Amino acid sequence: MTVRAPPPGTLGNLTPDEQEKLQQAWIHLLRLCGSKSLEGVSFSEPVPDLTHELRQQMSDKSPDTFREGLWGFILSEHPDALVLRFLRARKWDVEKAMVMLVSAVNWRLERDLAETIIHKGESVGLKKAPSADDQGFISQYRSGKSFVHSVDKESRLVYIIRVREHDPNAQSGDSMETYILHNIESLKMLMKPPDDKCCLIFDMTGFGLKNMDFHVVKFLVSVFEARYPETLGVILIHNAPFVFWGLWNMIKGWLDPVIASKINFTRKSADLLQFVPAENLQTSYGGKDSFEYKYIEPVEGENAKLEEVEKRAEIQHERNELVDEFELRTSEWASLAADTSAEKEKASRRTETAEHLSKNYWTLDPYIRARTVFHRLGMVG
Template sequence: MATQTMTATEAPDTTTLQVVDIDSSAELTKSEQLKMQEAWLHLLRLCGTSVAHDTAPELTAHLTSMLTNKSPESFRETLWNFILAEHPDAPVLRFMRARKWDVRQAMEMLVSALNWRDERRIDHDIIGKGESVGLQSEMSKDDQGFISQYQSGKSYVRGADKEGRPLYVIKVRLHDPKNQTSEAMENYVLHNIESIKTMLSFPNDKACLIFDLTGFGLKNMDFHVVKFLVTVFEARYPETLGLVLIHKAPFVFWGIWSIIKGWLDPVIASKINFTSSTKDLLKFVDKDQLHCSYGGDDTWEYKYIDPVPGENERMEQVEKRNEVRGDRDELAKQFEQATLSWLSKEPHSEEWKQLNDSRRAIASQLRSNYWTLDPYIRARSYYHRSGMIGASGEVDFKAAK
């Protein structure tokens, strides 16, 4: 199949990215800003904040009815856990854009995603336990299957594309659906997405996926995993994919593709490109960021770094964790209060700009606080042990030697 092309902007250095203090909503139109204000109005109401404005109370009531056994306090906790180190506008923007600025649909989608995070125990199991299950003297079948995925080297982040987005490489020939449970694979997928989320920052807040189909055969095909990937990227992590490269698809794949493409949302389908040569890949990835097996200069080889006893000891320091969380909660309240005043102001007016500056300053403090909190709530991952993710949130996509 002919390779699709796209325009890519070269960045001076796409290997190392430092999270910067950028207002991710600064370039929105007045109409979009008004919709962002309405979105936050509903979120504040769901968090239990009293909002004087009478805008769309029926929508807030509808969203409240969607919450599954969730109090305003627990919804607020889930929301702020989801925000992580980003400017709080950033995740809201992704859902708004995914639903083409329809506030009702975007908020329904966001509330549904937050419900799902609780149901899947993302904060407790995927983030809180993560690779630490590899330190257990006796692992369950699902835990063994989860760790074996990392040990296999079937997928990893290495380098960045021309837009500065991290490259997540998936070597499909190393996957055998019979070697692990579906639950283990789903947990592995979610753990990778949550890890990659910590590497993203505006304006490079999306990832580039390379599905390497070299040596692919029918034994490697896992329709369950593909469908799961499609579902979570569309409904749970919208606007997180920037580009998908399907590399060296063999003849046997095209019959399978006729099935898969029917599952794809048009937005995700538009991001997919087929490549078959180094020349094709170099349209999207600079040579120094591309592995030598694809014709690039990078000779690095993946080797899993096992969890180290004691690396998660800070997760046991409950008093210190609660202290840092208390600081974060206070900052979140400050952001909410600034937002409460901001949502009633005319976009781009002087009052609006001043309040938006206040929100941005608080967001910067929230980011710093998050990276203090991170080791108390997130089990260390391969990306921490390899040096790719630094203690202050700095990211080096080629740190591992």
């Protein structure tokens, strides 16, 4: 089996200049976190203090609040993977990348994603008396309008959206936003560097004006551009009917050039097979995979650990200690010139701590996240 080299600008494939930018980014983040690990540390190159400017993106939230929000964004992945996505999105301009990342952390805190998306999630499907928005949310999963299955030729998760199944009037805009965010946060558990992007297929077969939802389109564009950058690898708009093209002229004006550059239009099975191998493409699209989506309902008792407050606190305490250690290792590493023997030694110890953090997260996960369909399928953990 051939091991693919990580793409340029990702974990394991950074130039000395990119590594230096990553180090600078972490110095800014540690300052924003109010980390004591920076005390007494001198840097090989001076790093301007942008704390005041960046804190304005946080609506003057405290350093502890920012730190909690940042690590609530990282969760199971290597901390550098998150930071690198924002650096790539801003073409390695550290200040612009930090403004973007801090704004995204603030947005997550404002929307209370930890509670409303991660902790609550699909558990609403077990409610005896769900609210209208709860019903609107869980009905999206049951409808089969979107699902993930297999990977494309670049080992990116394939996520299919069957647009004909969408009725803009069947649920509120809030329910749709919750559904979209829950899908993204759930997919993040499955996407590991270097395969931390997805192949998004919009199946336009049977699309009509009754399916068009401008609110959803604008929301998708905004979150992938500003909140989850560098998450989309390729976008395939498949089998678009004539009625779509009049709308497309409007939609493409909303797109960031980076997102627009990822879009491909496909019509036949042969077009899709350029991106997805036949054994991974469903037979309905001309492939060899007989998979058909069926939602697996939440099960009574599957979220029992969410109520175990003391155990959660115990594991969270272990995680906090690992975060302290990672910040210490990071300040030591970030103070050294990139690509030196001393820097490489510090980087190795830091990587070990990052691995411990990831392992700790999977212990913590059932205490902070309602089980998802991916948990029930045994795809994560």
